[in-house]
Amino acid sequence: xxxxxxxxxxxxxxRVGAEVQLEITGPVTQRSVVxxxxxxxxxxxGTIRDHVTQQRRPFLRxxxxxxxxxxxxPDTPFPEAIASGEEPLLIIGAIAGG
Amino acid sequence: MSRVRVLAGTRKGAxxxxxxxxxxxxxxxxxxxxxxxxxxxxxxxxDPNRIYASQCSGWFGQIIQRSDDGGKTWIQPGTPPSAQxxxxxxxxxxxxxxxxxxxxxxxxxxxxxxxxxxNQHPWEFKRVWHLEPSLTDPDTVYxxxxxxxxxxxxxxxxxxxxxxxxxxHGTGPRWQPGAGGMCLHTxxxxxxxxxxxxxxxxxxxxFRTDDGGQTWKPINKGLYSQYIPEPTAEVGHxxxxxAMHPSxxxxxxxxxxxxxxxxxxSGDLWKEVSGNLPTDFGxxxxxxxxxxxxxxxxxxKSDGEHFPPDGKLRVYRSKTGGNEWEALTKGLPQxxxxxxxxxxxxxxxxxxxxxxxxxxxxxxxxxxxxxxDSWSPIVQHLPAVLSVxxxxxx
Numbered sequence: 001x002x003x004x005x006x007x008x009x010x011x012x013x014x015r016v017g018a019e020v021q022l023e024i025t026g027p028v029t030q031r032s033v034v035x036x037x038x039x040x041x042x043x044x045x046g047t048i049r050d051h052v053t054q055q056r057r058p059f060l061r062x063x064x065x066x067x068x069x070x071x072x073x074p075d076t077p078f079p080e081a082i083a084s085g086e087e088p089l090l091i092i093g094a095i096a097g098g
Numbered sequence: 099m100s101r102v103r104v105l106a107g108t109r110k111g112a113x114x115x116x117x118x119x120x121x122x123x124x125x126x127x128x129x130x131x132x133x134x135x136x137x138x139x140x141x142x143x144x145d146p147n148r149i150y151a152s153q154c155s156g157w158f159g160q161i162i163q164r165s166d167d168g169g170k171t172w173i174q175p176g177t178p179p180s181a182q183x184x185x186x187x188x189x190x191x192x193x194x195x196x197x198x199x200x201x202x203x204x205x206x207x208x209x210x211x212x213x214x215x216x217n218q219h220p221w222e223f224k225r226v227w228h229l230e231p232s233l234t235d236p237d238t239v240y241x242x243x244x245x246x247x248x249x250x251x252x253x254x255x256x257x258x259x260x261x262x263x264x265x266x267h268g269t270g271p272r273w274q275p276g277a278g279g280m281c282l283h284t285x286x287x288x289x290x291x292x293x294x295x296x297x298x299x300x301x302x303x304x305f306r307t308d309d310g311g312q313t314w315k316p317i318n319k320g321l322y323s324q325y326i327p328e329p330t331a332e333v334g335h336x337x338x339x340x341a342m343h344p345s346x347x348x349x350x351x352x353x354x355x356x357x358x359x360x361x362x363x364s365g366d367l368w369k370e371v372s373g374n375l376p377t378d379f380g381x382x383x384x385x386x387x388x389x390x391x392x393x394x395x396x397x398x399k400s401d402g403e404h405f406p407p408d409g410k411l412r413v414y415r416s417k418t419g420g421n422e423w424e425a426l427t428k429g430l431p432q433x434x435x436x437x438x439x440x441x442x443x444x445x446x447x448x449x450x451x452x453x454x455x456x457x458x459x460x461x462x463x464x465x466x467x468x469x470x471d472s473w474s475p476i477v478q479h480l481p482a483v484l485s486v487x488x489x490x491x492x
Contacts, residue, residue, distance in 0.1 A: 008133075046159050047159055057158065059156060060158075094157065
């Protein structure tokens with residue numbers, strides 16, 4: 001079971017708390033995490049990555065164990081601490097706007 | 099006694115303002131979807147409790163919301179109550195998928211438009227500017243989007259399909275974004291002819307279909323735009339808004355970037371009716387509910403200065419379908435007012451006397467319960483108002 005922390009607006013949209021837990025079989029990567037998120041919370045489809053291009057939305061970043069994985073290829077495995085659930089994966093919205 | 103329900107979309111959420119037919123005392127509900135840009139909310143003429151809302155964000159993209167109880171509760175379409183509980187007790191839903199039709203059968207392989215720098219640029223979906231529910235079917239709704247395209251849902255907003263004949267009819271490569279983006283912001287359905295739809299795009303112009311959206315033609319003859327290389331071009335005009343009275347579907351009124359115009363032949367030819375307006379720049383235009391020749395605009399100083407001339411917020415009314423205008427000032431600030439009134443932020447109710455409403459970028463929503471003779475603020479401190487619609491309820 002891995003842990004994911006969502007930005008506030010996506011928590012409201014999915015009606016969840018700060019952290020959600022996901023069951024992932026196989027490598028824990030950007031792609032597999034977002035696949036699992038969208039499967040469990042379909043209302044989040046299109047909000048983290050574009051429906052068509054599957055590209056991460058530019059104002060969102062993925063942080064794992066204090067490292068920015070946003071620019072890594074989508075199938076790059078996250079650290080073991082994320083895969084084991086020891087540390088949460090942080091999906092963070094840019095601090096911008098008013 | 100009849101009631102009214104005003105739907106206000108703002109930069110940071112939606113607000114629902116309700117009153118009885120006197121329109122003096124108001125209940126305010128909101129913010130709904132706090133923190134999100136609410137570009138537009140509109141109720142179904144066929145079922146007033148059915149309301150569609152466009153919710154969007156620079157961070158998270160586009161969401162479509164729907165209420166079936168007049169705005170008390172909302173769902174993302176695709177989550178009927180019987181199937182609302184997904185894994186973990188969460189609602190299911192995926193109503194925000196707007197994909198341009200590029201299929202060879204219907205979409206035509208048109209993929210670029212003119213960009214700010216003059217180069218061709220691929221179509222990229224950004225947001226829904228305007229939702230227009232069908233006049234007869236609560237489950238059918240049209241969406242005008244940026245980059246400019248027209249979509250339709252026939253299942254209550256769950257699945258969307260592009261009416262690609264508009265984007266693909268041939269002039270698309272000459273469309274270009276205005277400062278606010280290349281948005282399809284106006285959709286007008288004709289009650290007398292279900293096959294006829296008018297739309298308008300900044301900055302492309304106005305277009306009409308007479309076959310339910312399969313084929314389209316530009317209807318910009320008579321427009322003159324000094325700010326484009328060919329002022330009388332077939333397309334490229336920055337149309338800000340178009341209005342029509344339901345009883346006279348062939349008569350259209352337009353607020354262009356500059357100029358107020360009318361057409362008496364379904365858009366085939368336009369003529370300027372700016373007359374004695376202090377400035378003919380502006381965004382909104384609307385028609386009195388019971389007097390098809392009475393129209394309203396809010397003059398804005400210029401394209402570089404988006405606020406009322408002289409710091410005086412004035413609605414102008416013409417009872418002659420244009421050319422002769424009178425300033426309506428009673429109850430509106432007449433000094434130090436530098437707000438804007440955006441293109442979808444004016445509406446009229448169908449009570450007697452006709453109510454007129456508009457919202458400002460300063461967060462005020464004003465009402466006139468006497469067809470514009472006098473005004474009062476319903477609310478004064480909302481986030482910047484993007485859109486105002488009103489429903490007249492039994």
